Amino acid sequence: MSDSRRSQNPDERPDDERPDDERPDDERPDDERPDDERPDSVEGSDFVESSDRTKASLPTQLPGPAVGRASLYFRELHRLRESKHATINSQQLGRLVNVSPAVVRRDLSALGTVGRRGVGYSVQTLIERIGEVLGSGQQWEVVLIGVGSLGDALLRYRGFERLGFTLTDAFDVDPVRIGTTVGGIKIRDAAEMESRFRQRPPNLAILAIPAEKAADVANQLVSLGVCGLLNFAPVTLRLPPRIAVVNVDLASELQRLAFAVQSGR
Numbered sequence: 146m147s148d149s150r151r152s153q154n155p156d157e158r159p160d161d162e163r164p165d166d167e168r169p170d171d172e173r174p175d176d177e178r179p180d181d182e183r184p185d186s187v188e189g190s191d192f193v194e195s196s197d198r199t200k201a202s203l204p205t206q207l208p209g210p211a212v213g214r215a216s217l218y219f220r221e222l223h224r225l226r227e228s229k230h231a232t233i234n235s236q237q238l239g240r241l242v243n244v245s246p247a248v249v250r251r252d253l254s255a256l257g258t259v260g261r262r263g264v265g266y267s268v269q270t271l272i273e274r275i276g277e278v279l280g281s282g283q284q285w286e287v288v289l290i291g292v293g294s295l296g297d298a299l300l301r302y303r304g305f306e307r308l309g310f311t312l313t314d315a316f317d318v319d320p321v322r323i324g325t326t327v328g329g330i331k332i333r334d335a336a337e338m339e340s341r342f343r344q345r346p347p348n349l350a351i352l353a354i355p356a357e358k359a360a361d362v363a364n365q366l367v368s369l370g371v372c373g374l375l376n377f378a379p380v381t382l383r384l385p386p387r388i389a390v391v392n393v394d395l396a397s398e399l400q401r402l403a404f405a406v407q408s409g410r
């Protein structure tokens with residue numbers, strides 16, 4: 146590997162330049178580790194949640210990478226439940242999502258799961274707890290703005306409902322699409338958004354419209370009461386801080402992938 150590549154590889158930065166989440170767990174000094182990662186927390190020392198902690202309040206702050214991993218744990222835990230697994234330990238869960246057992250233990254601890262030593266985590270309790278933290282314990286109404294090639298595929302996807310997301314409405318400006326039905330949802334004229342949302346604002350909106358339209362439409366959605374946006378348009382939205390925005394930029398993700406392949410990770 147060339148020197149220039151080596152210097153770009155985040156894994157090869159000195160540890161003290163890396164954010165905590167990127168540091169290998171077994172390279173951190175013990176006094177920097179959360180309790181559940183210290184050496185006395187050895188393999189086979191996983192916990193089952195005690196009932197009094199199950200109702201623990203939601204963590205107010207979780208690092209972004211931990212939220213992303215929680216979502217992956219949630220997906221794998223659903224699969225485990227479907228295949229009749231009642232318990233799992235951190236090594237098994239870590240293997241399923243490709244992170245170390247120590248990171249799994251730290252994440253689950255931050256999510257409020259603690260308990261007895263030596264048995265493993267209860268799959269069902271973890272599903273309930275992570276679902277609660279991620280908001281999947283409640284129903285979210287989601288609207289889709291823009292039913293082009295991407296929006297069309299999203300409307301046909303059946304995986305949102307089981308996580309608590311119900312696509313309630315879809316809007317477009319194209320007269321050819323307006324009035325047609327995709328995935329069981331009638332596509333409405335975007336000009337109707339205001340009157341529809343005045344009656345009942347959705348919680349969340351998915352933006353699958355051209356980048357040059359995204360800022361105006363996002364501002365309109367916020368003014369109509371939407372509080373979270375999943376934005377597929379490759380543009381940075383400037384919205385009030387109270388509005389949650391998650392950007393899904395597939396081209397950037399491909400760039401990250403190409404970088405990872407190129408740098409030999």
Ligand SMILES: NC(=O)c1ccc[n+]([C@@H]2O[C@H](COP(=O)([O-])OP(=O)(O)OC[C@H]3O[C@@H](n4cnc5c(N)ncnc54)[C@H](O)[C@@H]3O)[C@@H](O)[C@H]2O)c1
Pocket residue numbers: 290291292293294295296316317318319322335352353354355356358362377378379394395396
């Ligand atoms: N298709 C992909 O794989 C993909 C991948 C990455 C990112 N994206 C991004 O996602 C967005 C959508 O992509 P696409 O391929 O579906 O585009 P598309 O051109 O197929 O669809 C866009 C749709 O938005 C509608 N639209 C335009 N202005 C609107 C408005 N003000 N209100 C409501 N609807 C409006 C259009 O009529 C059209 O149906 C784009 O910003 C694109 O860059 C798409």
